Amino acid sequence: MSETFGQRLSAALDLHGALCVGIDPHAALLSAWGLDATAEGAREFGLRTVEAAHGRVGVVKPQVAFYERYGSRGFAALEDVMAAARDAGLLVIADAKRGDIGTTMEGYAHAWLAPGSPLEADAVTLSPYLGADSLREALAMAVHHGKGAFVLTATSNPEARALQSAIVDDGLAVGDHEHVAARVAHDVNQANIGAPGALGPVGVVVGATVDRSAFGLGDVALAGMPILAPGFGAQGAAPADLRRLFGYVASAVVANESRSILAVGPDRLAARIDERAALYRECPCMAETRRPPEVDRAAASRRAVEARRERAALKRDVSTRVISPQELLRRGLADPLSAAGAMRVTEFLTAIPAIGESKRDRILASLGISPVKRLGGLGSRQRDALRSYLDTRWPEPGPREGRSRLIVLAGPTAVGKGTVAAHIKENYPEIHLSVSATTRGARPGEVEGEHYYFVDDAEFDRLVEAGELLEWAVVHNKNRYGTPRAPIERVLAEGGTALLEIDLQGARQVRAADPSATLVFLLPPSWDELVQRLVGRGTEDAEERARRLRTARVELAAQNEFDYRVVNDEVNHAAAQVVELASAQH
Numbered sequence: 001m002s003e004t005f006g007q008r009l010s011a012a013l014d015l016h017g018a019l020c021v022g023i024d025p026h027a028a029l030l031s032a033w034g035l036d037a038t039a040e041g042a043r044e045f046g047l048r049t050v051e052a053a054h055g056r057v058g059v060v061k062p063q064v065a066f067y068e069r070y071g072s073r074g075f076a077a078l079e080d081v082m083a084a085a086r087d088a089g090l091l092v093i094a095d096a097k098r099g100d101i102g103t104t105m106e107g108y109a110h111a112w113l114a115p116g117s118p119l120e121a122d123a124v125t126l127s128p129y130l131g132a133d134s135l136r137e138a139l140a141m142a143v144h145h146g147k148g149a150f151v152l153t154a155t156s157n158p159e160a161r162a163l164q165s166a167i168v169d170d171g172l173a174v175g176d177h178e179h180v181a182a183r184v185a186h187d188v189n190q191a192n193i194g195a196p197g198a199l200g201p202v203g204v205v206v207g208a209t210v211d212r213s214a215f216g217l218g219d220v221a222l223a224g225m226p227i228l229a230p231g232f233g234a235q236g237a238a239p240a241d242l243r244r245l246f247g248y249v250a251s252a253v254v255a256n257e258s259r260s261i262l263a264v265g266p267d268r269l270a271a272r273i274d275e276r277a278a279l280y281r282e283c284p285c286m287a288e289t290r291r292p293p294e295v296d297r298a299a300a301s302r303r304a305v306e307a308r309r310e311r312a313a314l315k316r317d318v319s320t321r322v323i324s325p326q327e328l329l330r331r332g333l334a335d336p337l338s339a340a341g342a343m344r345v346t347e348f349l350t351a352i353p354a355i356g357e358s359k360r361d362r363i364l365a366s367l368g369i370s371p372v373k374r375l376g377g378l379g380s381r382q383r384d385a386l387r388s389y390l391d392t393r394w395p396e397p398g399p400r401e402g403r404s405r406l407i408v409l410a411g412p413t414a415v416g417k418g419t420v421a422a423h424i425k426e427n428y429p430e431i432h433l434s435v436s437a438t439t440r441g442a443r444p445g446e447v448e449g450e451h452y453y454f455v456d457d458a459e460f461d462r463l464v465e466a467g468e469l470l471e472w473a474v475v476h477n478k479n480r481y482g483t484p485r486a487p488i489e490r491v492l493a494e495g496g497t498a499l500l501e502i503d504l505q506g507a508r509q510v511r512a513a514d515p516s517a518t519l520v521f522l523l524p525p526s527w528d529e530l531v532q533r534l535v536g537r538g539t540e541d542a543e544e545r546a547r548r549l550r551t552a553r554v555e556l557a558a559q560n561e562f563d564y565r566v567v568n569d570e571v572n573h574a575a576a577q578v579v580e581l582a583s584a585q586h
């Protein structure tokens, strides 16, 4: 089959309009039609509906449950009805609402979508509530066989609303937050990547009677996907409402009507379908929206995923305090098209530790900023209001006056303190790099007296008791490290510069012992880069890495205790900045 389901559906909608006739032989209708409530009655009902629909609409949707209730005979009747519809050139959407995992889901997909299967349809409705990912294989099978699928997102039954409109809270939201329905639409839309034509083969079910904005299903979220919309006719939505309800994506809607058509009985059925179909074709909106422009779904989807990742990484940077909220705001204002610029104010505020959703809303209301605003789109009054709010709550400290040439370099694990210090030692010999004593064992390549003085516990105890250490600490809850006092005092007495590469606890002790010390905090360019450096160094196992990253968060939260912050993006650049700071001191 060379054409995709999306292409065949587009052609059918172009030719016949949006109406899809539902085939729902429930007991009351069977009786009204003078048919028995049996498999045979349901078969007759279906076949007559197919006959009336033939040439009048492009799509029919048998409701599987009304056949399944009669067991194997019911399924046999359904097979006949679907085969007759497909022979008549109608596209058949089997409304089966299947959803399972693994090979079970594969079984369902095979039943409804495999060519030659007794229940072969053109498309099937699927439920994503075992996780949209559980449908991945079924959707791939649909695409492979030129079939389609409609995945439930925002259904018209009121009891589904709380679940389908709930917010996904996994830090990967495209906007400031994302509803379950919108995430499902996004995830299943991945199966459409690369499909030719204006409509992909995988679509969604969106009730015509629901407010789709409450589910995050705006036009952008639905672009390029066929939309199966129950709720027209007896349920309340009218054909003339199509454009109002579905906006730019109205031309992708398959508008299902069942009761409003079937209730007229078999004799008036064809005329009724004609009447209702004409209302959709005459809808003034359709001429304008018939064909949305071709979109490169693959590229658009890749860009959306990349942008989402970038924003998630920036939010991590703020929440781990690798960058200040003010810094993120500066980046967003400097480049409105960047990931920072595209971040919504709501996303931005909730990335700041201690701001939850209700506090966020109060802040925005008090600053007069609409929640839909993005950082790059803030007006000048709003920028000033947000800046001054942030500066009041989280002031960015400047250096204290009168610093000395005792320089303390600290920062989270794997930020590159050792690397920067080694670079300074090699390239700026005028600066004395302190050699610490430690109880940890030497790593391969480490030299006694050059990298550390490797001592046992007894010797470390002696150094402490004798007051020979300027500071010392247990680092990462494991080994003891300390700075020998004598060499530092000698260097400073000679008017030189001493550099200590030590941990946060040590930095605090030095500051307590000598308040004039210059404290420099080394920052990574991003949290993700920090993790990357730790993993890339390969000197710690997973447990030790996790321990160090926990400590890193605590250390990052203490950066405001330092006089200066230097970002270690390039080693020589960061080293030069530290040296410049050292030279500027008395």
Ligand SMILES: Nc1ncnc2c1ncn2[C@@H]1O[C@H](COP(=O)(O)OP(=O)(O)OP(=O)(O)O)[C@@H](O)[C@H]1O
Pocket: 411, 412, 413, 414, 415, 416, 417, 418, 419, 420, 533, 534, 536, 537, 568, 569, 570, 571
């Ligand atoms: N600017 C940089 N760019 C890229 N990689 C870097 C940079 N600086 C350091 N690294 C690398 O990051 C890893 C961690 O560096 P380093 O061991 O110096 O960190 P540290 O802060 O001393 O860590 P710890 O406190 O855990 O001892 C090393 O593999 C190092 O080569």
Ligand SMILES: Nc1nc2c(ncn2[C@@H]2O[C@H](COP(=O)(O)O)[C@@H](O)[C@H]2O)c(=O)[nH]1
Pocket: 412, 413, 417, 436, 437, 440, 471, 472, 473, 475, 481, 482, 483, 501, 502, 503, 504, 505, 506, 507
């Ligand atoms: N308080 C001190 N901390 C120190 C000292 N020397 C090193 N360190 C810190 O220890 C960790 C781990 O070092 P590693 O060589 O085992 O990876 C690192 O954060 C150093 O800054 C010291 O004398 N006092």
